[in-house]
């Protein structure tokens with residue numbers, strides 16, 4: 415329950431209509447897109463400006479009240495689950511595009527802007543913002559920045575980090591810092607912009623962002639390569655890169671995923687295939703033509719049973735949309751869908767996919783694997799039922815084995831979804847004790863009272879999962 419004095423002071427800052435603490439609201443904000451994590455906040459507060467956020471953070475720092483920043487709650491690492499109660503800071507009101515600077519190729523936005531809205535806005539004006547997480551129709555720029563989200567275009571264009579030039583951030587003690595700017599070069603001290611990007615709401619609250627834009631590609635072409643053996647598809651990924659071609663998109667779907675996606679999206683995917691690759695190249699027409707021809711040849715040489723170009727933009731869009739729906743399609747099959755994010759060097763994709771299949775067999779689980787294969791970023795997705803304790807124990811063992819394998823192959827426990835509460839037990843596997851120690855020291859310096867998103871990144875064995883905790 416929200417302390418009455420704290421509630422009164424929050425209302426003084428944002429007004430009564432922006433401090434919500436009914437049971438329904440608490441329940442609605444007690445979970446995010448991550449299965450198995452739920453915990454009630456005391457209230458949801460909706461700031462309208464950086465100054466509001468500063469006042470709220472100062473008040474929470476004084477009263478040691480946890481603050482969980484929240485965009486749309488689509489994260490897959492329990493990053494917005496308020497494990498320690500406190501307030502959820504929702505950016506629904508701070509959703510404005512503040513400035514398009516055509517000379518400097520930048521756009522300045524508030525954190526609550528929906529990713530797709532931003533992409534559409536700049537595209538209508540002849541610019542391009544490439545980061546495109548599959549959740550872009552719902553996710554916010556604040557969430558994308560805090561998770562350093564990737565997307566289908568990540569292989570060629572990079573991830574969110576590569577487009578964040580400057581940030582306005584409220585730190586845990588209420589100080590406001592402005593990092594970077596509309597600058598192509600800036601080495602004035604530590605790179606605080608990069609520190610905040612991907613910090614999952616644990617170091618500061620982002621209240622404004624200056625993002626880099628690029629000219630839009632002149633044209634693009636899309637093709638679908640079909641395989642009767644998954645290894646051949648994975649080997650094609652390595653071969654395309656080895657031949658020094660960087661496609662805009664290089665996505666992988668295994669047989670189990672093709673079936674569920676086709677059942678859901680009905681775009682004519684070959685359900686008997688062992689795997690498909692969705693490949694896209696963009697740029698100047700002659701470059702696209704040349705690359706697509708080479709890619710077609712490589713796919714055939716590597717054993718593709720068919721390689722088809724999309725005949726029209728609407729056909730290409732249907733394929734892209736089908737890929738983006740993979741998680742939703744999986745979610746229709748069984749009560750619980752747990753999607754993971756193991757990432758390996760591109761050259762190890764084939765080995766990693768094989769290992770995931772072995773793990774699925776060993777533990778008797780149904781795992782659909784899809785993902786940004788060109789980035790080595792795979793999403794093994796278990797279709798399961800959280801009520802089946804025996805199966806859930808096997809799911810946990812299976813994921814541990816998958817993470818260990820990814821690390822053994824030079825990879826990581828998460829390529830784009832963040833650590834949150836879900837991966838916190840495994841962070842040390844990836845960065846070692848000294849790495850965790852260094853990260854804790856940074857946390858201590860910027861958020862001395864640990865009010866910002868407590869329980870995330872750093873493992874707390876007592877962290878609450880699975881049921882409403884308060």
Ligand SMILES: Cc1cc2nc3c(=O)[nH]c(=O)nc-3n(C[C@H](O)[C@H](O)[C@H](O)COP(=O)(O)OP(=O)(O)OC[C@H]3O[C@@H](n4cnc5c(N)ncnc54)[C@H](O)[C@@H]3O)c2cc1C
Nearest residue numbers: 485486487488489493548549554556557560563564615620
């Ligand atoms: C169907 C589906 C597909 C997805 N596809 C992709 C994909 O292709 N690539 C990918 O990378 N991810 C993907 N995701 C994961 C998720 O969408 C991303 O992590 C996204 O960036 C989260 O945005 P959000 O607005 O929902 O943030 P939230 O989930 O609300 O928050 C995410 C994190 O950001 C923090 N945060 C939010 N706003 C702020 C702020 N203003 N200041 C500081 N911290 C803040 C939160 O505390 C939390 O730690 C997918 C998720 C789903 C459900």
